[in-house]
Amino acid sequence: MSTLFVVGEVERAEVTRALDALAGVCDRRVQVADLPGLFVRLYSDRLAGSRWNYEEGVSVVVHAGGSAESRELDATFRAFLPVFNLVALEQRAAAARLPELLRELPAQNAACRDRIRRMAHWMYYGGSGSCSSRVYSIVRQLRATGEPRSAARAIPSAVEAVDFVSLLAGATRGGEPRYWRLLSTWGFQPHSLGAAELVYCAFVLLRKLSADAGVGLSDNRLLLFLFTLEASYHQVNKFHNFRHAVDVMQATWRLCENIIDDRLQVLLLSMAAIGHDIGHPGSNNMLLTKFGAPVATAYGESVLENMHKDFFQQLLKSQWPQLLGLSQSLCKGESQYNLIAETILATDMALHAEYVDKLKENHRIDNLKMLTSLIIKAADISNVTRPLAISAQWAYLITLEFRDCSLLEEYQAKGDGGQSAPQDEESGHTNSGRLLSPDELVDKYPCIPGGQIFFIDTFAEQFFKEFCQKFPELNFLIDNVQSNKKFWLEKL
Numbered sequence: 001m002s003t004l005f006v007v008g009e010v011e012r013a014e015v016t017r018a019l020d021a022l023a024g025v026c027d028r029r030v031q032v033a034d035l036p037g038l039f040v041r042l043y044s045d046r047l048a049g050s051r052w053n054y055e056e057g058v059s060v061v062v063h064a065g066g067s068a069e070s071r072e073l074d075a076t077f078r079a080f081l082p083v084f085n086l087v088a089l090e091q092r093a094a095a096a097r098l099p100e101l102l103r104e105l106p107a108q109n110a111a112c113r114d115r116i117r118r119m120a121h122w123m124y125y126g127g128s129g130s131c132s133s134r135v136y137s138i139v140r141q142l143r144a145t146g147e148p149r150s151a152a153r154a155i156p157s158a159v160e161a162v163d164f165v166s167l168l169a170g171a172t173r174g175g176e177p178r179y180w181r182l183l184s185t186w187g188f189q190p191h192s193l194g195a196a197e198l199v200y201c202a203f204v205l206l207r208k209l210s211a212d213a214g215v216g217l218s219d220n221r222l223l224l225f226l227f228t229l230e231a232s233y234h235q236v237n238k239f240h241n242f243r244h245a246v247d248v249m250q251a252t253w254r255l256c257e258n259i260i261d262d263r264l265q266v267l268l269l270s271m272a273a274i275g276h277d278i279g280h281p282g283s284n285n286m287l288l289t290k291f292g293a294p295v296a297t298a299y300g301e302s303v304l305e306n307m308h309k310d311f312f313q314q315l316l317k318s319q320w321p322q323l324l325g326l327s328q329s330l331c332k333g334e335s336q337y338n339l340i341a342e343t344i345l346a347t348d349m350a351l352h353a354e355y356v357d358k359l360k361e362n363h364r365i366d367n368l369k370m371l372t373s374l375i376i377k378a379a380d381i382s383n384v385t386r387p388l389a390i391s392a393q394w395a396y397l398i399t400l401e402f403r404d405c406s407l408l409e410e411y412q413a414k415g416d417g418g419q420s421a422p423q424d425e426e427s428g429h430t431n432s433g434r435l436l437s438p439d440e441l442v443d444k445y446p447c448i449p450g451g452q453i454f455f456i457d458t459f460a461e462q463f464f465k466e467f468c469q470k471f472p473e474l475n476f477l478i479d480n481v482q483s484n485k486k487f488w489l490e491k492l
């Protein structure tokens with residue numbers, strides 16, 4: 001879905017004609033008064049969780065400034081709305097650039113609407129040509145991660161002017177007490193929450209944790225950070241999206257409540273959790289390496305986890321440098337280590353067996369690096385320890401994502417751009433918005449039980465058995481895994 005944004009008035013007739021032609025290759029045309037108004041609209045659309053998410057098409061922002069303003073605006077899009085397909089165009093260049101845009105935008109929009117071609121572009125695009133500025137790719141974000149942003153320019157006035165608290169007005173139904181009730185249970189059910197409510201969940205929790213740790217940000221700056229983080233996850237991913245990030249943050253916090261007292265460590269680990277999959281393309285390290293993705297060449301091993309680490313630290317460096325500094329200088333009677341970076345790297349499942357072996361060792365875990373890594377790992381796969389109705393929703397979504405990985409592998413193997421897959425309407429809800437029950441999800445996807453039993457048998461059951469040996473007050477984790485497994489076995 002692509003939008004032609006026109007910022008401010010258009011005087012010249014030739015520009016009006018060019019914009020009329022450009023509107024013909026976009027799905028809608030939106031007039032905004034100024035740049036703050038543009039960002040309010042972009043954020044509002046994103047929070048609505050509709051198809052206007054700026055990932056399923058290329059949107060063009062036509063403004064009255066010059067080429068320098070276009071460069072500045074593109075840099076602001078890259079820094080604050082990383083996964084958006086947005087490009088700035090000055091009015092005075094519209095007529096001259098029209099032939100190129102009419103030629104290229106329809107194909108780019110078609111690719112963005114096809115979920116497999118879109119994933120392939122994110123992962124494998126090398127970063128040259130017109131796509132590089134208009135369409136999201138991991139390479140583009142890797143480049144932006146390297147760009148120096150002076151602190152003075154860090155928050156452009158058009159973004160600074162946005163009142164983020166008011167943007168969340170629609171999500172504050174029931175107020176903070178409702179959110180503390182949602183967050184304070186292992187039965188945390190994020191599948192019923194929209195993007196705005198997920199942002200508000202993170203806001204309520206992280207504002208409290210950062211205040212307790214004595215490193216708070218103002219409400220608007222904390223929300224700017226969370227809006228930027230949400231715009232750094234692919235909302236179109238089935239499983240590895242901002243909802244998964246908030247879920248892992250909530251699980252991490254609940255586990256910490258039983259294990260860690262230090263308020264700064266709880267904050268840092270909860271932050272690592274919400275940032276641990278930033279930029280995730282919805283696939284896996286094997287597919288990135290197998291088809292030679294530039295990011296695989298850049299990192300070699302733990303490709304995604306290194307990418308998440310670097311993307312998240314770049315965001316912290318530009319919007320919460322104090323917190324990054326505290327993470328990098330954390331040491332507790334042992335060699336200094338960067339808690340956020342090290343725990344994000346620990347989520348690589350290629351390291352899973354090593355952590356299980358560590359848990360089997362018959363001694364207390366008093367090494368902070370090991371303890372925090374085990375907690376975030378437990379949180380990252382905690383969906384199998386949630387009550388069945390919640391666990392089944394996650395099982396359904398990961399099944400859809402695994403299916404897309406298979407389609408992507410076929411698509412890449414064919415090499416000629418092979419059979420693509422248009423946007424699907426898969427949803428874990430009924431048309432009335434009710435969440436499908438575990439039985440209804442299995443009826444829809446009979447392969448779910450087998451996949452859950454494989455994952456529980458191969459990874460989760462042994463990990464949580466050993467984890468609960470170390471922390472008996474968390475025995476409900478292994479109890480839930482085993483009762484969920486019993487359900488899946490009955491459904492085989």
Ligand SMILES: Nc1ncnc2c1ncn2[C@@H]1O[C@@H]2COP(=O)(O)O[C@H]2[C@H]1O
Binds near residue numbers: 380384398
């Ligand atoms: N319920 C589940 N069923 C199957 N695989 C899962 C499930 N939950 C997590 N995983 C896998 O565990 C992995 C943990 O790391 P990732 O998030 O990279 O990718 C996750 C999935 O591959």
